[in-house]
Amino acid sequence: MVELHASRLDTVFHALGDATRRRMLRELANGERTVSQLAEPFSISLAAASKHIKALENAGLIRREVRGRTHLCRLDPGPLADAHEWLRFYERFWTDRLDALERLLLEEEAAKDPTSTGESQ
DSSP: HHHHHHHHHHHHHHHHHHHHHHHHHHHHTOOOHHHHHHHGGTTTTHHHHHHHHHHHHHSEEEEEEEETEEEEEOOOHHHHHHHHHHHHHHHHHHHHHHHHHHHHHHHHHHHHHTTTOOOOO
16 A cells, blocks of 8 residues: 555655646636647647656646547646645745744843843844
8 A cells, every 4th residue: 555655655755746737737726628728828739748647647736638529637736735745744844944943033132131031023
């Protein structure tokens, strides 16, 4: 189970590792788009756009629906929640470290100036 979860996170972070794909996801957050609409801001071919979209699909970040000859893409935010959960651990880690640093700096400042209350005016 852990391996499956790690593999899925690897795929999500790989997909998010490309600026073009991140921008495509941002566009999709505003609603569904065609492959042509996703490709347009980048001046890339439809084939290149399709490769980016396929990477996003493989990560489960988007769903593609074919209507006739039109391919519509929409955001699937579920895997982003998994990535966010993974990142939250490190957010807590760094918040704890920075809080400890702040306490240490305040203690040092108070030791230098015994008349200080530790609050700036």
